Amino acid sequence: MGWWKVERTSNTIGDGPLDSLGASVAEVIDQYQIAFNRKPTKAEWEALLRAVLGGDSPEERVVDEGVVDKVSIELS
Numbered sequence: 001m002g003w004w005k006v007e008r009t010s011n012t013i014g015d016g017p018l019d020s021l022g023a024s025v026a027e028v029i030d031q032y033q034i035a036f037n038r039k040p041t042k043a044e045w046e047a048l049l050r051a052v053l054g055g056d057s058p059e060e061r062v063v064d065e066g067v068v069d070k071v072s073i074e075l076s
Contacts, residue, residue: 002014002015028040028048042073045071045073046052046071046072049068050069050071053068053070054069
């Protein structure tokens with residue numbers, strides 16, 4: 001498994017977590033295709049990620065630094 005540094009941090013990302021996230025993204029796209037015959041919009045991705053990452057109680061939080069309350073996706 002490969003690991004690499006996150007830009008401008010001392011943190012790392014690995015192939016395993018990246019593969020899991022990729023599979024999850026593919027599943028969300030499949031669900032939107034089935035339900036709406038399209039992929040999720042930018043706003044829908046942001047809302048989905050905010051809902052999943054924004055756990056209020058400490059045991060639901062995905063980061064130790066606090067609650068995720070904003071997600072922004074930049075398109076090029």
